[in-house]
Amino acid sequence: MSQTAAGQETGRAARNNLAFNVLLMVLKLVVGIWARSEALIADGLHSGADVFSSVAVMVGLAIAGRPPDSGHHYGHAKAEAISQKVVAVLLLLAGLEVANSAIAGIEHPGPAPDWIALAVALVAMVPKGVMAVTQRRLAKRTGSHAILAAATDNVTDAISSLVASLGILASRLGYASGDSVAALVVAALVMWAGVDVFRTAAVDLMDPAADPETTQALRERAQAVAGVLSLSSMRTRLNGARIFVDLEIEVDRHLSLLAAHDIAHQVEDALKAEPRVEGVTVHVNPAGEDGKG
Structure with a gap:
């Protein structure tokens, strides 16, 4: 695959990722607030972080695709690693915000979420899993670590939707703090993903050897x-x-x-x-x- 074709394919994947994350963010937050689900709101905030992450990845890929110039004889490819660090910081901040809200929910449990929250959380898992698989394949073909970071983020999002589903179900079955406990687990997953993406970006900036x-x-x-x-x-x-x-x-x-x-x-x-x-x-x-x- 040529560099131009690879750049077009990764750019298209980043745009699709952005559009889908916007849709999921709106759906999860609206339903989460309406159905009183801390876990689904946490999942929605994670998708919100994904939106900003997707924008960062798109900007990084656009800059990385620029040809060498008089000030950058080896091109601008490391812009991808910079965009990854932006993604990592956003994930860490989102995780901390979700954790703070989840802890408050555990201390003061609210009413059990509506069943629709469970349905949305379960439905959201499937496309996120599919996107993660396709993006990993694309990252392997093109060598794009920014797309690999997006794939990792989608895996985490799919897992967080599963955790949210379990927490909502637990609350519906009588465990009052189940929803908030699930939100806290989601927060931990989001922060772990942020640390992993940051580590990958740090390695990229240290001129690693090819595999x-x-x-x-x-x-x-x-x-x-x-x-x-x-x-x-x-x-x-x-x-x-x-x-x-x-x-x-x-x-x-x-x-x-x-x-x-x-x-x-x-x-x-x-x-x-x-x-x-x-x-x-x-x-x-x-x-x-x-x-x-």
């Missing part, structure tokens, strides 16, 4: 180029969803400078054929007399 499977595939591509006797070293660096590669190849020490230069170009072209590879730097070393470095 072992991708690294091995790149190594094999380089070694398959005619004239490459071996690889002295190879390093990879992630910049958002894009990969930069620095490697040293060994060639016949008796080759002309022009021939060695041509082999280096072939290695560069071979690695750039991989969809996510953005930049390749090749250093040429002469092999020893025995053909080894």
Whole structure:
């Protein structure tokens, strides 16, 4: 998949995620308030955080898609990681607000929520689960950690809807604080998701290496180029969803400078054929007399 096609697909996924989260937020909050369900209101606030998260992801993807310029020679891909940190902060704040309200509900239980609250919580689980699965697949294809963060958030939202359902059911069956206890569990899930997204963003900003499977595939591509006797070293660096590669190849020490230069170009072209590879730097070393470095 080309970088342009990947950007269009991730952008479309982010827009769809935003539209659906707005719908769920309104539905959960309206029904939660009407049916007097702390758990469903908490779930609705989680969806509200998802709305702001989706906006942050869309902005991050838009900036990340900009080409390199005079001030950013390696592009703007790390904007994705910045958007992830915004998502993480929003989730943490939403979780704290929900927890505060849930604790008050546990201390002073109210009437049991209406049955419609249970129905909405159960229905909301299904599309969230489907979205999480499709977004994880998309994140794997494109390498977009912002989309992966959205998928993780959707998983948490689906689980929080399940917890809300159980709490509402418990309240309807006579456990007065069940709804509020469920809201407190939802708050903990939301905050945990925030911590997880923040951790992923922090790793992305530290120039991590590509995964072992991708690294091995790149190594094999380089070694398959005619004239490459071996690889002295190879390093990879992630910049958002894009990969930069620095490697040293060994060639016949008796080759002309022009021939060695041509082999280096072939290695560069071979690695750039991989969809996510953005930049390749090749250093040429002469092999020893025995053909080894």
